């Protein structure tokens with residue numbers, strides 16, 4: 300039995316950026332089997348979902364998240380840059396592993412309810428966190444954070460995660476290698492990450508040039524800046540996904556595309572804690588760039604559409620040019636370019652036969668989605684993630700009618716409201 304999404308307006312994000320005003324999408328198992336004219340693809344016995352009053356898009360790809368810290372939301376607004384040295388939040392010493400693992404379910408639910416079907420998620424204790432992410436049905440690349448500035452790097456957990464989840468981008472959950480940042484990892488550790496990535500086929504996820512102290516620490520090791528450190532340690536390559544990239548010199552930005560390093564652009568988080576962001580207009584189209592909502596203490600939203608809108612508007616301001624960062628470019632950043640950044644663009648990120656059925660049906664009967672002059676424009680500039688009516692990952696419905704299939708939002712919220720408060724006072 301197939302599942303047919305019937306008669307939706309389809310934003311494909313394929314190579315031609317085709318927009319189909321009314322089309323059927325036939326899903327067989329995990330994959331998109333066919334796309335055709337409205338009413339043409341359902342066969343007797345198929346399950347049919349009426350998509351005629353929806354905008355169907357590829358699932359949104361959130362390329363930089365820390366799901367297990369979802370309960371940090373609201374703990375540290377309006378702080379100085381110096382406050383973020385070490386990225387500790389008030390009361391953190393009292394939090395338990397149960398707070399973190401418990402928060403994962405709420406976070407993944409919130410991602411899904413916002414139309415996010417894929418996350419690149421990282422934190423310590425990922426061996427405890429990843430199974431909770433996997434259970435929710437979301438697509439994920441997970442990384443156990445490595446540092447060696449205080450104690451030796453915990454390769455045992457990384458190896459166990461690679462053993463359990465593999466590095467195959469076709470798996471719904473796969474493992475990456477996740478050195479924390481250039482100042483919390485030695486050159487030797489960064490080199491080891493590059494070597495192991497090469498050997499295992501994993502991608503490397505790392506925070507890069509997120510703060511001035513980080514770059515100062517890199518310079519103290521004899522490098523001109525972050526890019527030189529990445530180059531010397533073997534990480535200046537397309538297998539690396541660099542989050543933030545805030546403190547790059549003009550010369551580094553010019554040289555960056557030669558290395559093909561993908562970027563996780565997190566403008567809300569960057570603006571909130573560093574009051575600056577990457578000059579997106581200088582790198583868009585030159586390297587794969589996706590959007591990330593980062594962790595909730597520095598954003599504090601998980602709405603990736605809001606992130607895209609911010610990226611476009613602030614990006615135009617930085618470029619001093621309202622013509623840059625077009626609707627089409629930003630929609631691609633939310634979808635296929637995010638997938639490219641993560642190395643999973645052959646699997647997901649666009650609506651094409653043979654790809655996984657990671658899809659969002661946005662409710663076109665909400666006022667923010669009207670009128671229908673340009674649905675991509677509405678998506679970027681007017682709609683919120685919560686207009687997601689139905690969400691599928693690997694052909695599985697995880698949200699229907701705006702409600703979670705595998706969980707109850709109210710029950711999750713009731714528990715999450717008090718997460719992290721029981722042990723702290």
Ligand SMILES: [Zn+2]
Pocket residue numbers: 363365506542593594
């Ligand atoms: Zn981060």
